[in-house]
Each structure stands twice: as C-alpha cells, then as structure tokens.
Amino acid sequence: MLSLNQSPSKLKWFVILFASLIGLASLYYTNELVDSLADREQEQIDLVAKAQELVVQVEDSLMLNFLVTSILQGNQSIPMIIADGEGNPSESRNIKFKKNATEEEKDNILREYLTSMKAARSPIEVKVSEEWKYYIYYENSTLLTQLKYFPYAQLSLIAVFLIFAYFLFSSSRRAEQNRVWVGLAKETAHQLGTPLSALMAWVEYFRADQSVEEEILQEIEKDIARLTMITGRFSSIGSIPDLNSENVLEVVEGVTEYLKKRISTKVKLTIRASKNAKLYALINKPLFEWVIENICKNAVDAMTETGGKGSITLFFSSDRSQKQLILDITDTGKGIPQSQIKTVFRPGFTTKKRGWGLGLTLARRIVEQYHNGKISVLKSEVGKGTTFRIILATSE
Incomplete structure (x- = not known):
C-alpha cells in the first residue's frame, strides 16, 4: 500500500x-x-x-x-x-x-x-x-x-476541502514520524540493555582488583547510572509519563552539576533565580532533565566558533498572575539566523556536521505534549547568542 x-x-x-x-x-x-x-x-x-x-x-x-x-x-x-x-x-x-x-x-x-x-x-x-x-x-x-453566486460557494467548499486535506496529510505525516521516533527510541533502549549489564559486571570485576582506585570505579558507576537513566528515557518515549511536583531549580542544579564535569572548563554554567520565584511544577524528572541537558549541550556546541569558550545562564522567574514558572536558558554561542528560528524545532534541523537534528524536536515534544508547557526561542542574535524559554504551570 x-x-x-x-x-x-x-x-x-x-x-x-x-x-x-x-x-x-x-x-x-x-x-x-x-x-x-x-x-x-x-x-x-x-x-x-x-x-x-x-x-x-x-x-x-x-x-x-x-x-x-x-x-x-x-x-x-x-x-x-x-x-x-x-x-x-x-x-x-x-x-x-x-x-x-x-x-x-x-x-x-x-x-x-x-x-x-x-x-x-x-x-x-x-x-x-x-x-x-x-x-x-x-x-x-x-x-x-443563485446561479451567479454558486461558483463562489463551490470554490469556498473546495478551499475547505484543501484545508482539510492539508491537515489530514500533515497529521498523517506527523503520526508516521512519531511512530518512527518511538520505534527508534525503544529499539535503542533495547540495544543499550545488554552492554549496560556487561559494564556493571566489569565494574564488580575491577572492584575485586585492589590496584584499581575506588574513585575511578565510582565515576564509572555514575556514568553507568546515567546510561541506565538515558535508556529509561528512550524506553518511555511513546508512553504517558508520570508527573510529580518537583523543585525545578533543584532538578536543574543536578543536571548542571553532572554536565560541569563533562563539558569544557572554558564554559561557565550559572543558575540564578528571581526573588520569590515559584519553583515547583508538575514534571517527569528524567524527561525534563533530558530537555535541560539537550539545550545546554547544544549551547556548548554553539561555542565552537569562539574556541569553546563562553557561558550558559539558567534564570528562573515566575508569572504569578498566570501561575507559570519561567526558565530562560541563555548562551553566548554563535546564535541562530532569524530565517532559521522558526525551523529549529523541526526534525532534522542541525547546525552541526554530525547529528540527526532530533534533540530540540524531542525537547519540544517533552515540554509541550508531556508537560503541557511551552518552549520557544525567546531571542537570538548571530555572533552573540541565543535564549530559549521554557514555561511550565506551577504546582504550588
């Protein structure tokens, strides 16, 4: 067919x-x-x-x-x-x-x-x-x-048909893309399962060797735990996640602490929050961590043209009237041209030589479909940097 x-x-x-x-x-x-x-x-x-x-x-x-x-x-x-x-x-x-x-x-x-x-x-x-x-x-x-105006009524019906057909094809295309992504994610999680089990066994093997420093094994265990969590993320794609009231500031701090040890020391990660900001929201912690990690890693990659040097600032604020938690993530990377801002969340968009261009697409899906929030490019200027904005409903 x-x-x-x-x-x-x-x-x-x-x-x-x-x-x-x-x-x-x-x-x-x-x-x-x-x-x-x-x-x-x-x-x-x-x-x-x-x-x-x-x-x-x-x-x-x-x-x-x-x-x-x-x-x-x-x-x-x-x-x-x-x-x-x-x-x-x-x-x-x-x-x-x-x-x-x-x-x-x-x-x-x-x-x-x-x-x-x-x-x-x-x-x-x-x-x-x-x-x-x-x-x-x-x-x-x-x-x-009546006959004189009939063709215009008919053209209106044809226009309605075209609009309906457009939305039908678009929804069909999105549905098929979603099935591909879900299948790819679950297959990736399945393939990661076997080497993860082997890595955990190797850690226990090396722990028996007194010549291997315990600190090294602990770091390896952290990475294995991280891979296990990522595997869980992939396997949960396509399923409705459980949302819990979390302190989003603490969640983001956990992500940035992990990233600081794994990105260039030339990049400075800073978290700030406005006074009396509402910081609790209903989120799925592993999936939301994935969003923050994706955006921050993209920001680090965007600093390659400046010698890998720059800063990433995560600023928390809230809109009390709308009961919204706002997180602005600002980097000092190369920025996004105005002509591309509307396409950054589309599948396949990437400015890197290698990459599938799915990171921001998945980030948008997680924020908007799973958390009923919003994610957008607040502002961007070529040569100066980009600010992404995430809006979540507060749970306080």
Missing part, C-alpha cells in the same frame, strides 16, 4: 492542481450558463415590452387574451415593475410582499425595488402613443442570482 508520506510534496501539489481545475471549470461553465440565462431573461422582458405595446393596438379579443395570458402573465420568475415617467409604479410581477401588507406598504416596497432596478440597468421604454409611454424595470430572477 502506498503511504501518504512517500511523496507528500507531489501529492499536495496534485490535490491543489486538481481542486483548482475543478474550481476553474465550474466557474467557467457557470458563467456561461449565467450569461445564457441572462440573455433569455432579457429577451423575455423585451417580448413583454412588445406585448404591452400590442395590447393597446390589437382589436381582436382572442389575440388580446393570448397576449395577456401567454406573455404578460407567463413571466413567473423575473421581478418586474411598470412605472410612468415620474417613477410611479402601476403594476408589478414577481415582487414579494409580506403577508397582509397594506397598499401603502406595497407602494413603498415597489419604490425601493425601483431604486435598485434603476441602479442596475436602464429600463425598457414602452411607447403606446405619442403622448403616452411608460417604462418596464426589472432585475435578475432568483434562479439567475
């Missing part, structure tokens, strides 16, 4: 082209019908005008009866008003009046119709004699008016 995502771009343009052709064909054909019907209505009104002139001239009662019943009264659709030269209506056809309308109300309605009819087209003059003439005013029938 052909997946919708194997050639989404071609499929998208095919749907747009197909819908556009339908719309143009419908618009063209309907306009042809409208023009044809308008010509027929014009001919019918002309015929009515000629019949009006003949009514006075014809002496044959049978012919007169034919003219009145077949031509004058045969108009059952075109709104028409007969008025004198001063604009006083005397007769009308196919004009709708409200029920139980008085003669005065009917006269006012006819005069309103006359005003709109005059603005639309010139009346047809009916010359009965040299001294007597009157005018026939008319407008498009209801059918013609």
Whole structure:
C-alpha cells in the first residue's frame, strides 16, 4: 500500500492542481450558463415590452387574451415593475410582499425595488402613443442570482476541502514520524540493555582488583547510572509519563552539576533565580532533565566558533498572575539566523556536521505534549547568542 508520506510534496501539489481545475471549470461553465440565462431573461422582458405595446393596438379579443395570458402573465420568475415617467409604479410581477401588507406598504416596497432596478440597468421604454409611454424595470430572477453566486460557494467548499486535506496529510505525516521516533527510541533502549549489564559486571570485576582506585570505579558507576537513566528515557518515549511536583531549580542544579564535569572548563554554567520565584511544577524528572541537558549541550556546541569558550545562564522567574514558572536558558554561542528560528524545532534541523537534528524536536515534544508547557526561542542574535524559554504551570 502506498503511504501518504512517500511523496507528500507531489501529492499536495496534485490535490491543489486538481481542486483548482475543478474550481476553474465550474466557474467557467457557470458563467456561461449565467450569461445564457441572462440573455433569455432579457429577451423575455423585451417580448413583454412588445406585448404591452400590442395590447393597446390589437382589436381582436382572442389575440388580446393570448397576449395577456401567454406573455404578460407567463413571466413567473423575473421581478418586474411598470412605472410612468415620474417613477410611479402601476403594476408589478414577481415582487414579494409580506403577508397582509397594506397598499401603502406595497407602494413603498415597489419604490425601493425601483431604486435598485434603476441602479442596475436602464429600463425598457414602452411607447403606446405619442403622448403616452411608460417604462418596464426589472432585475435578475432568483434562479439567475443563485446561479451567479454558486461558483463562489463551490470554490469556498473546495478551499475547505484543501484545508482539510492539508491537515489530514500533515497529521498523517506527523503520526508516521512519531511512530518512527518511538520505534527508534525503544529499539535503542533495547540495544543499550545488554552492554549496560556487561559494564556493571566489569565494574564488580575491577572492584575485586585492589590496584584499581575506588574513585575511578565510582565515576564509572555514575556514568553507568546515567546510561541506565538515558535508556529509561528512550524506553518511555511513546508512553504517558508520570508527573510529580518537583523543585525545578533543584532538578536543574543536578543536571548542571553532572554536565560541569563533562563539558569544557572554558564554559561557565550559572543558575540564578528571581526573588520569590515559584519553583515547583508538575514534571517527569528524567524527561525534563533530558530537555535541560539537550539545550545546554547544544549551547556548548554553539561555542565552537569562539574556541569553546563562553557561558550558559539558567534564570528562573515566575508569572504569578498566570501561575507559570519561567526558565530562560541563555548562551553566548554563535546564535541562530532569524530565517532559521522558526525551523529549529523541526526534525532534522542541525547546525552541526554530525547529528540527526532530533534533540530540540524531542525537547519540544517533552515540554509541550508531556508537560503541557511551552518552549520557544525567546531571542537570538548571530555572533552573540541565543535564549530559549521554557514555561511550565506551577504546582504550588
């Protein structure tokens, strides 16, 4: 079965082209019908005008009866008003009046119709004699008016169809991407399980050797514990995580303490918090640590052009009115061009020579889908650095 995502771009343009052709064909054909019907209505009104002139001239009662019943009264659709030269209506056809309308109300309605009819087209003059003439005013029938606007309604429906199709393809593509990421993450966790078990066994083996320093083994155990936690993170992707009320400042401090020993000493990590900031939020600690670690590691990588030297500042504040905890992570790296800011969270975006470009995508998924928060690029300037902002609901 052909997946919708194997050639989404071609499929998208095919749907747009197909819908556009339908719309143009419908618009063209309907306009042809409208023009044809308008010509027929014009001919019918002309015929009515000629019949009006003949009514006075014809002496044959049978012919007169034919003219009145077949031509004058045969108009059952075109709104028409007969008025004198001063604009006083005397007769009308196919004009709708409200029920139980008085003669005065009917006269006012006819005069309103006359005003709109005059603005639309010139009346047809009916010359009965040299001294007597009157005018026939008319407008498009209801059918013609509906047919005239039908293609625009149809185009609107086509536009709705295109929007629906776009969201259908987009959601389908995202769903398939999510399945790929979840499968990749769980397979990675599964593959890490075996070497982790072996590493733990090697630690116990080396501990039996008195020549191996205990401090070294403890650091190895910390890294194994870290790998075990990362494996747990990968295996939990695709599942709904448990959220607990945590002191986010303490969680972030734990991440930065771990990172300080594993990143360049030229990079300074600093944590600050505004006075009386609300620091508790409902989070999944392992997953949120992953977010902070990803952003900080990206910031360290962004400092390669400055010789690996710079600073990362994590600043906590809160919006009491909105009950929000705000964490701004600012680095002094190379910055992100304005043209790329909107794409940094998309899968595959990376400025590194090596990398899959999934770190920030996963960070956004964790913050927004699992924690109902928000993550964004607050500001960035090429050559000066970038600030990411994370917003969480406080639990205090």
